[in-house]
Amino acid sequence: MPAFAGIDHLGLTVTDLDRSERFYTEVLGLKPLMDFGTVRTLVDRESGFVLSLCKHELGAGGAFTELTTGLDHVGLAAANRDELVEWERRFEEFGVTYTPIRDEAFASHLNFRDPDDIALELSASNEVYDGWMAELRARDIPPDEIRARVMDYLGSLGS
Numbered sequence: 001m002p003a004f005a006g007i008d009h010l011g012l013t014v015t016d017l018d019r020s021e022r023f024y025t026e027v028l029g030l031k032p033l034m035d036f037g038t039v040r041t042l043v044d045r046e047s048g049f050v051l052s053l054c055k056h057e058l059g060a061g062g063a064f065t066e067l068t069t070g071l072d073h074v075g076l077a078a079a080n081r082d083e084l085v086e087w088e089r090r091f092e093e094f095g096v097t098y099t100p101i102r103d104e105a106f107a108s109h110l111n112f113r114d115p116d117d118i119a120l121e122l123s124a125s126n127e128v129y130d131g132w133m134a135e136l137r138a139r140d141i142p143p144d145e146i147r148a149r150v151m152d153y154l155g156s157l158g159s
Contacts, residue, residue, distance in 0.1 A: 009041070009050035010074060012118060017055045019115050024051060027094045049076075064118045073111070073119035081108045081124045105157055128153065 014020040021040055024030045030042035030051060042051045066072045078084050084101050091098045091112055098112035106129040110122045125133075132149075135141070 009052055011039075011052040011054055012074075012114075012116075013054050013056055014114075014116050015055070016115070017053055020053045023115050024053070027090065027096060047077075064116050066119050071118075073121050075121045075123055078110075078122045078124040084108055084110045084122055084124050087122055105154055 012020075017038075017040055021032070021042065024042050025032065028044075030044050030049075033041040033043045033050065035041075038055050038057065040053045042053070043049065064071075078087065081101070081103075087110055088098065088101060090096075091110075096112050098110060100110075102109045102111075107123045107125045112120050112122075114120060136146070
Protein backbone atom coordinates (compact mmCIF):
# COMPACT_ATOMS: atom_id res chain seq x y z
CA MET A 1 0.00 0.00 0.00
CA PRO A 2 1.33 3.48 -0.78
CA ALA A 3 2.07 5.70 2.22
CA PHE A 4 1.53 9.38 2.74
CA ALA A 5 4.16 11.65 4.23
CA GLY A 6 1.85 13.68 6.45
CA ILE A 7 -0.85 16.31 6.17
CA ASP A 8 -0.11 18.78 3.38
CA HIS A 9 -2.51 21.51 4.51
CA LEU A 10 -5.81 22.11 6.23
CA GLY A 11 -8.61 24.13 4.66
CA LEU A 12 -11.29 25.80 6.76
CA THR A 13 -14.42 27.51 5.47
CA VAL A 14 -14.84 30.87 7.21
CA THR A 15 -17.45 33.63 7.13
CA ASP A 16 -15.03 36.59 7.14
CA LEU A 17 -11.54 36.23 5.63
CA ASP A 18 -10.12 39.39 7.22
CA ARG A 19 -11.35 38.49 10.71
CA SER A 20 -10.11 34.91 10.44
CA GLU A 21 -6.74 35.94 9.03
CA ARG A 22 -6.28 38.37 11.95
CA PHE A 23 -7.09 35.60 14.45
CA TYR A 24 -4.72 33.05 12.94
CA THR A 25 -1.88 35.56 12.46
CA GLU A 26 -2.20 37.69 15.60
CA VAL A 27 -3.28 35.02 18.09
CA LEU A 28 -1.64 31.86 16.71
CA GLY A 29 1.32 33.53 14.97
CA LEU A 30 0.85 32.08 11.48
CA LYS A 31 2.31 34.11 8.60
CA PRO A 32 0.48 35.09 5.39
CA LEU A 33 1.65 33.00 2.44
CA MET A 34 -0.73 33.54 -0.50
CA ASP A 35 -3.95 35.43 -1.26
CA PHE A 36 -6.18 34.09 -4.03
CA GLY A 37 -9.10 36.41 -3.28
CA THR A 38 -11.53 33.88 -1.83
CA VAL A 39 -8.77 31.72 -0.34
CA ARG A 40 -5.87 32.85 1.83
CA THR A 41 -3.09 30.55 2.93
CA LEU A 42 -1.09 30.99 6.10
CA VAL A 43 1.99 29.10 7.27
CA ASP A 44 3.71 28.27 10.53
CA ARG A 45 7.34 28.68 9.46
CA GLU A 46 8.74 26.44 12.18
CA SER A 47 6.56 23.35 11.60
CA GLY A 48 5.63 23.97 7.96
CA PHE A 49 1.92 23.67 8.79
CA VAL A 50 -0.18 25.38 6.10
CA LEU A 51 -3.72 26.61 6.75
CA SER A 52 -6.08 27.66 3.96
CA LEU A 53 -8.93 29.99 4.87
CA CYS A 54 -11.75 29.72 2.33
CA LYS A 55 -14.72 32.04 1.83
CA HIS A 56 -17.32 30.40 -0.39
CA GLU A 57 -19.66 32.84 -2.12
CA LEU A 58 -22.54 30.37 -1.95
CA GLY A 59 -21.61 29.15 1.53
CA ALA A 60 -24.40 28.27 3.93
CA GLY A 61 -22.98 30.53 6.64
CA GLY A 62 -23.94 30.02 10.24
CA ALA A 63 -21.80 28.96 13.15
CA PHE A 64 -19.61 25.88 13.09
CA THR A 65 -20.80 22.89 15.08
CA GLU A 66 -18.92 19.68 15.68
CA LEU A 67 -22.27 17.93 16.14
CA THR A 68 -22.85 17.56 12.38
CA THR A 69 -21.10 15.11 10.09
CA GLY A 70 -17.70 16.38 9.01
CA LEU A 71 -14.98 18.07 10.98
CA ASP A 72 -15.08 17.62 14.76
CA HIS A 73 -12.02 19.69 15.68
CA VAL A 74 -8.50 20.52 14.55
CA GLY A 75 -5.74 19.22 16.83
CA LEU A 76 -2.46 21.12 16.90
CA ALA A 77 0.67 19.94 18.70
CA ALA A 78 2.42 21.80 21.49
CA ALA A 79 5.92 20.81 22.59
CA ASN A 80 5.02 20.36 26.26
CA ARG A 81 2.52 21.26 28.98
CA ASP A 82 4.40 24.47 29.86
CA GLU A 83 3.68 25.72 26.34
CA LEU A 84 -0.02 25.04 26.91
CA VAL A 85 0.14 27.31 29.96
CA GLU A 86 1.70 30.04 27.77
CA TRP A 87 -1.05 29.55 25.16
CA GLU A 88 -3.70 29.77 27.86
CA ARG A 89 -2.28 33.15 28.96
CA ARG A 90 -2.22 34.33 25.35
CA PHE A 91 -5.84 33.30 24.81
CA GLU A 92 -6.80 35.23 27.94
CA GLU A 93 -4.94 38.29 26.63
CA PHE A 94 -6.73 38.15 23.26
CA GLY A 95 -10.17 37.26 24.67
CA VAL A 96 -10.23 33.86 22.96
CA THR A 97 -12.92 31.41 24.11
CA TYR A 98 -11.17 28.40 25.68
CA THR A 99 -11.53 25.74 28.34
CA PRO A 100 -8.82 25.28 30.98
CA ILE A 101 -6.04 22.76 30.35
CA ARG A 102 -7.12 19.16 30.94
CA ASP A 103 -4.57 16.50 31.88
CA GLU A 104 -5.61 13.16 30.38
CA ALA A 105 -4.04 9.69 30.24
CA PHE A 106 -1.89 10.36 27.16
CA ALA A 107 -1.65 14.13 26.88
CA SER A 108 -2.66 17.52 28.19
CA HIS A 109 -5.24 19.40 26.12
CA LEU A 110 -6.23 23.04 25.69
CA ASN A 111 -9.42 23.51 23.67
CA PHE A 112 -10.37 26.84 22.11
CA ARG A 113 -12.52 28.42 19.38
CA ASP A 114 -11.74 30.60 16.38
CA PRO A 115 -13.97 33.54 15.31
CA ASP A 116 -16.32 31.16 13.42
CA ASP A 117 -16.54 28.96 16.52
CA ILE A 118 -14.45 26.23 14.86
CA ALA A 119 -13.21 23.86 17.56
CA LEU A 120 -9.42 23.82 17.89
CA GLU A 121 -7.18 22.00 20.33
CA LEU A 122 -3.57 22.26 21.38
CA SER A 123 -2.22 19.10 22.95
CA ALA A 124 1.07 18.13 24.52
CA SER A 125 1.68 14.41 24.69
CA ASN A 126 3.19 12.79 27.79
CA GLU A 127 6.01 10.28 28.23
CA VAL A 128 3.69 7.26 27.97
CA TYR A 129 2.30 8.36 24.61
CA ASP A 130 5.71 9.41 23.29
CA GLY A 131 7.17 6.03 24.25
CA TRP A 132 4.37 4.14 22.54
CA MET A 133 4.68 6.21 19.38
CA ALA A 134 8.43 5.58 19.25
CA GLU A 135 7.79 1.84 19.59
CA LEU A 136 5.09 1.92 16.88
CA ARG A 137 7.50 3.63 14.48
CA ALA A 138 10.27 1.16 15.31
CA ARG A 139 8.38 -2.12 14.84
CA ASP A 140 5.23 -3.55 13.29
CA ILE A 141 2.81 -4.14 16.16
CA PRO A 142 -0.54 -5.74 15.25
CA PRO A 143 -3.56 -3.43 15.78
CA ASP A 144 -5.17 -5.87 18.27
CA GLU A 145 -2.05 -5.77 20.45
CA ILE A 146 -1.99 -1.97 20.35
CA ARG A 147 -5.65 -1.78 21.42
CA ALA A 148 -5.13 -4.34 24.20
CA ARG A 149 -2.13 -2.46 25.58
CA VAL A 150 -3.99 0.85 25.52
CA MET A 151 -6.99 -0.64 27.32
CA ASP A 152 -4.72 -2.29 29.91
CA TYR A 153 -3.01 1.04 30.53
CA LEU A 154 -6.31 2.90 30.85
CA GLY A 155 -7.60 0.19 33.20
CA SER A 156 -4.52 0.57 35.40
CA LEU A 157 -5.31 4.27 35.88
CA GLY A 158 -8.63 3.43 37.54
CA SER A 159 -6.98 1.28 40.22
